[in-house]
Amino acid sequence: GQNIDQPTEMTATEGAIVQINCTYQTSGFNGLFWYQQHAGEAPTFLSYNVLDGLEEKGRFSSFLSRSKGYSYLLLKELQMKDSASYLCAVAGGNTDKLIFGTGTRLQVFP
Amino acid sequence: GAGVSQSPSNKVTEKGKDVELRCDPISGHTALYWYRQSLGQGLEFLIYFQGNSAPDKSGLPSDRFSAERTGGSVSTLTIQRTQQEDSAVYLCASTLRQAPNEKLFFGSGTQLSVL
Numbered sequence: 492g493q494n495i496d497q498p499t500e501m502t503a504t505e506g507a508i509v510q511i512n513c514t515y516q517t518s519g520f521n522g523l524f525w526y527q528q529h530a531g532e533a534p535t536f537l538s539y540n541v542l543d544g545l546e547e548k549g550r551f552s553s554f555l556s557r558s559k560g561y562s563y564l565l566l567k568e569l570q571m572k573d574s575a576s577y578l579c580a581v582a583g584g585n586t587d588k589l590i591f592g593t594g595t596r597l598q599v600f601p
Numbered sequence: 602g603a604g605v606s607q608s609p610s611n612k613v614t615e616k617g618k619d620v621e622l623r624c625d626p627i628s629g630h631t632a633l634y635w636y637r638q639s640l641g642q643g644l645e646f647l648i649y650f651q652g653n654s655a656p657d658k659s660g661l662p663s664d665r666f667s668a669e670r671t672g673g674s675v676s677t678l679t680i681q682r683t684q685q686e687d688s689a690v691y692l693c694a695s696t697l698r699q700a701p702n703e704k705l706f707f708g709s710g711t712q713l714s715v716l
Contacts, residue, residue: 495643521701533605533692533707534644541702578644582701587657588634589705591644 493517495592497579502598503569511564511577511595519584525553525564526578528594534578537564566597574599603627605708607693613714614683622678622711626695633676634696634705635668639689647691650676651699683715 495515503509515523522541526534540546540555540562552565564577576596580589606625614620626633635647646660650670661667665684670676680687690712694705 524704526705531709533709534705535707536704539702539704580644587699588646588649588660589644590646591636593641593643 493581493583493590495579495581495590497577497592497595499593500596500598502600505569505571505599505601507569508565508567509569509597511566511579511597513562513564513579513592515560515562515579515581515592517560517581517583517590520557521582521584523553523555523562524578524580524582524589525562526580528576528578530575537577569599571599571601573597605693605695605706607691607708607711609711610709611712611714613716615716616685617682619679619681620683620713622680622691622693622713624676624678624693624695624708626674626676626693627706628674630695630697630706631673632696632699632703633670634694635676635678636692636694637689638692638710644692647678649699680713683713685715688713688715 497513525537528534538553545554550567555562576594578594579592608623633650636644648658648668665681668678690710692710694707696703
Protein backbone atom coordinates (compact mmCIF):
# COMPACT_ATOMS: atom_id res chain seq x y z
CA GLY A 492 0.00 0.00 0.00
CA GLN A 493 0.91 3.66 0.01
CA ASN A 494 1.44 5.58 3.20
CA ILE A 495 2.65 9.07 4.04
CA ASP A 496 3.24 10.13 7.64
CA GLN A 497 3.83 13.57 9.06
CA PRO A 498 3.20 15.08 12.51
CA THR A 499 -0.27 16.48 13.03
CA GLU A 500 0.70 19.69 14.80
CA MET A 501 3.80 21.68 15.66
CA THR A 502 4.40 24.97 17.42
CA ALA A 503 7.34 27.34 17.21
CA THR A 504 8.37 30.85 18.12
CA GLU A 505 8.77 33.77 15.76
CA GLY A 506 12.36 34.00 14.52
CA ALA A 507 13.12 30.36 15.27
CA ILE A 508 13.79 27.40 12.96
CA VAL A 509 11.38 24.49 12.57
CA GLN A 510 11.76 21.16 10.76
CA ILE A 511 8.68 19.29 9.56
CA ASN A 512 9.34 15.64 8.79
CA CYS A 513 7.61 13.37 6.31
CA THR A 514 8.12 9.64 5.82
CA TYR A 515 6.61 7.72 2.96
CA GLN A 516 6.11 4.22 1.63
CA THR A 517 4.93 4.13 -1.95
CA SER A 518 4.97 1.84 -4.94
CA GLY A 519 7.68 3.55 -6.92
CA PHE A 520 8.77 7.14 -6.61
CA ASN A 521 8.70 10.10 -8.98
CA GLY A 522 9.25 12.96 -6.60
CA LEU A 523 8.04 14.56 -3.40
CA PHE A 524 6.23 17.87 -3.06
CA TRP A 525 5.60 20.26 -0.20
CA TYR A 526 2.59 22.55 -0.29
CA GLN A 527 1.55 25.31 2.11
CA GLN A 528 -2.12 25.82 2.96
CA HIS A 529 -3.39 28.73 5.02
CA ALA A 530 -6.71 28.18 6.75
CA GLY A 531 -9.58 28.45 4.29
CA GLU A 532 -7.29 28.92 1.32
CA ALA A 533 -5.95 26.84 -1.56
CA PRO A 534 -2.73 24.86 -1.14
CA THR A 535 0.22 26.54 -2.85
CA PHE A 536 3.40 24.92 -4.13
CA LEU A 537 6.56 25.23 -2.04
CA SER A 538 9.06 22.68 -3.32
CA TYR A 539 9.72 19.57 -5.36
CA ASN A 540 12.51 17.05 -4.74
CA VAL A 541 13.26 14.05 -6.90
CA LEU A 542 16.99 13.60 -6.18
CA ASP A 543 18.62 13.14 -2.78
CA GLY A 544 19.84 16.21 -1.02
CA LEU A 545 18.85 19.65 0.12
CA GLU A 546 17.12 22.27 -2.03
CA GLU A 547 17.18 25.78 -0.62
CA LYS A 548 14.74 28.51 -1.54
CA GLY A 549 15.07 31.59 0.61
CA ARG A 550 13.84 30.88 4.13
CA PHE A 551 12.50 27.46 3.11
CA SER A 552 14.57 24.35 2.36
CA SER A 553 13.49 20.82 1.53
CA PHE A 554 15.51 17.65 1.97
CA LEU A 555 15.04 14.20 0.48
CA SER A 556 16.53 10.77 1.19
CA ARG A 557 15.06 8.23 -1.19
CA SER A 558 16.77 5.27 0.46
CA LYS A 559 15.17 6.17 3.79
CA GLY A 560 11.79 7.24 2.38
CA TYR A 561 12.22 10.50 4.23
CA SER A 562 11.90 14.20 3.61
CA TYR A 563 11.83 17.32 5.70
CA LEU A 564 10.83 20.92 5.20
CA LEU A 565 12.99 23.42 7.06
CA LEU A 566 11.64 26.87 7.78
CA LYS A 567 14.08 29.49 9.03
CA GLU A 568 13.52 32.92 10.60
CA LEU A 569 9.90 32.05 11.26
CA GLN A 570 7.30 34.73 10.76
CA MET A 571 3.73 34.86 12.01
CA LYS A 572 2.49 34.48 8.43
CA ASP A 573 4.14 31.03 8.32
CA SER A 574 1.33 29.72 10.53
CA ALA A 575 -0.35 27.29 8.14
CA SER A 576 -0.67 23.62 7.29
CA TYR A 577 2.21 22.03 5.41
CA LEU A 578 1.29 19.15 3.13
CA CYS A 579 3.71 16.45 2.05
CA ALA A 580 2.76 14.70 -1.20
CA VAL A 581 4.42 11.94 -3.21
CA ALA A 582 4.21 11.12 -6.91
CA GLY A 583 4.25 7.33 -6.93
CA GLY A 584 5.65 5.05 -9.59
CA ASN A 585 2.68 3.86 -11.56
CA THR A 586 0.20 6.50 -10.60
CA ASP A 587 -0.76 9.68 -12.30
CA LYS A 588 -1.78 11.53 -9.17
CA LEU A 589 -0.21 12.87 -6.00
CA ILE A 590 -0.74 11.03 -2.72
CA PHE A 591 -1.00 13.48 0.16
CA GLY A 592 -0.22 13.12 3.84
CA THR A 593 -2.66 14.50 6.41
CA GLY A 594 -0.66 17.71 6.73
CA THR A 595 1.17 19.34 9.63
CA ARG A 596 -0.49 22.35 11.23
CA LEU A 597 2.21 24.81 12.29
CA GLN A 598 1.44 27.57 14.76
CA VAL A 599 3.98 30.37 15.15
CA PHE A 600 3.79 32.35 18.39
CA PRO A 601 5.29 35.79 19.10
CA GLY B 602 -8.12 32.77 -16.43
CA ALA B 603 -5.48 33.90 -14.00
CA GLY B 604 -6.05 31.05 -11.59
CA VAL B 605 -8.22 28.02 -10.94
CA SER B 606 -11.75 29.12 -10.18
CA GLN B 607 -14.30 27.04 -8.30
CA SER B 608 -17.97 27.67 -7.68
CA PRO B 609 -19.85 27.86 -5.50
CA SER B 610 -17.41 28.64 -2.69
CA ASN B 611 -19.93 27.35 -0.17
CA LYS B 612 -22.87 24.99 -0.60
CA VAL B 613 -25.32 23.90 2.06
CA THR B 614 -27.72 21.17 1.04
CA GLU B 615 -30.13 18.71 2.56
CA LYS B 616 -29.41 15.03 2.74
CA GLY B 617 -30.68 13.28 -0.38
CA LYS B 618 -30.36 16.27 -2.72
CA ASP B 619 -28.02 16.37 -5.73
CA VAL B 620 -25.24 18.96 -5.98
CA GLU B 621 -23.00 20.17 -8.80
CA LEU B 622 -19.58 21.66 -8.19
CA ARG B 623 -17.81 23.55 -10.93
CA CYS B 624 -14.13 24.04 -11.72
CA ASP B 625 -12.57 26.41 -14.26
CA PRO B 626 -8.90 25.47 -14.68
CA ILE B 627 -6.11 27.77 -15.77
CA SER B 628 -6.41 28.41 -19.50
CA GLY B 629 -4.27 25.97 -21.48
CA HIS B 630 -3.89 23.46 -18.66
CA THR B 631 -4.62 20.00 -20.03
CA ALA B 632 -4.77 18.02 -16.78
CA LEU B 633 -7.44 18.60 -14.13
CA TYR B 634 -7.75 16.93 -10.73
CA TRP B 635 -10.47 16.71 -8.09
CA TYR B 636 -9.51 16.14 -4.45
CA ARG B 637 -11.58 16.06 -1.28
CA GLN B 638 -10.38 17.41 2.07
CA SER B 639 -12.26 16.39 5.19
CA LEU B 640 -11.59 17.87 8.62
CA GLY B 641 -8.41 16.39 10.01
CA GLN B 642 -7.79 14.33 6.89
CA GLY B 643 -5.32 14.66 4.07
CA LEU B 644 -6.31 15.46 0.53
CA GLU B 645 -8.12 12.45 -0.90
CA PHE B 646 -7.82 11.93 -4.66
CA LEU B 647 -11.15 11.56 -6.47
CA ILE B 648 -10.62 11.73 -10.24
CA TYR B 649 -8.34 13.21 -12.86
CA PHE B 650 -8.86 14.31 -16.46
CA GLN B 651 -6.41 14.51 -19.33
CA GLY B 652 -8.26 16.62 -21.85
CA ASN B 653 -11.86 15.44 -21.70
CA SER B 654 -10.97 11.86 -20.78
CA ALA B 655 -10.80 10.49 -17.24
CA PRO B 656 -8.05 7.85 -17.22
CA ASP B 657 -8.25 7.49 -13.46
CA LYS B 658 -11.57 7.43 -11.61
CA SER B 659 -10.27 5.19 -8.87
CA GLY B 660 -10.85 7.67 -6.07
CA LEU B 661 -14.57 8.22 -6.55
CA PRO B 662 -16.09 6.96 -3.26
CA SER B 663 -19.28 5.53 -4.73
CA ASP B 664 -21.46 5.52 -7.83
CA ARG B 665 -23.21 8.61 -6.44
CA PHE B 666 -20.14 10.58 -7.54
CA SER B 667 -19.50 11.43 -11.17
CA ALA B 668 -17.54 14.05 -13.06
CA GLU B 669 -17.20 15.31 -16.57
CA ARG B 670 -15.06 17.78 -18.45
CA THR B 671 -16.03 19.50 -21.66
CA GLY B 672 -13.99 21.36 -24.25
CA GLY B 673 -10.84 20.44 -22.39
CA SER B 674 -11.69 23.15 -19.92
CA VAL B 675 -14.53 23.36 -17.38
CA SER B 676 -15.22 20.36 -15.18
CA THR B 677 -18.28 19.51 -13.10
CA LEU B 678 -18.32 17.15 -10.15
CA THR B 679 -21.81 15.84 -9.38
CA ILE B 680 -22.84 14.18 -6.16
CA GLN B 681 -26.24 12.51 -6.23
CA ARG B 682 -28.37 11.78 -3.18
CA THR B 683 -25.91 13.52 -0.87
CA GLN B 684 -25.10 12.01 2.50
CA GLN B 685 -23.73 13.69 5.61
CA GLU B 686 -20.39 11.97 5.13
CA ASP B 687 -20.02 13.85 1.84
CA SER B 688 -19.48 17.07 3.82
CA ALA B 689 -15.97 18.27 3.02
CA VAL B 690 -14.00 20.81 1.02
CA TYR B 691 -13.80 19.79 -2.63
CA LEU B 692 -10.62 21.07 -4.25
CA CYS B 693 -9.89 21.27 -7.94
CA ALA B 694 -6.39 21.62 -9.37
CA SER B 695 -4.89 21.86 -12.83
CA THR B 696 -1.48 21.38 -14.41
CA LEU B 697 -0.11 22.38 -17.78
CA ARG B 698 0.43 18.73 -18.67
CA GLN B 699 0.18 15.38 -16.94
CA ALA B 700 3.64 14.55 -15.62
CA PRO B 701 4.96 13.49 -12.19
CA ASN B 702 6.93 16.68 -11.68
CA GLU B 703 4.18 19.10 -12.59
CA LYS B 704 3.07 21.25 -9.68
CA LEU B 705 -0.63 21.50 -9.02
CA PHE B 706 -2.39 24.85 -9.11
CA PHE B 707 -5.35 24.64 -6.75
CA GLY B 708 -8.61 26.51 -6.59
CA SER B 709 -9.93 27.76 -3.26
CA GLY B 710 -12.39 24.91 -3.06
CA THR B 711 -16.09 24.39 -2.46
CA GLN B 712 -17.09 23.86 1.16
CA LEU B 713 -19.99 21.39 1.01
CA SER B 714 -22.18 20.94 4.06
CA VAL B 715 -24.86 18.26 3.99
CA LEU B 716 -27.45 18.69 6.73
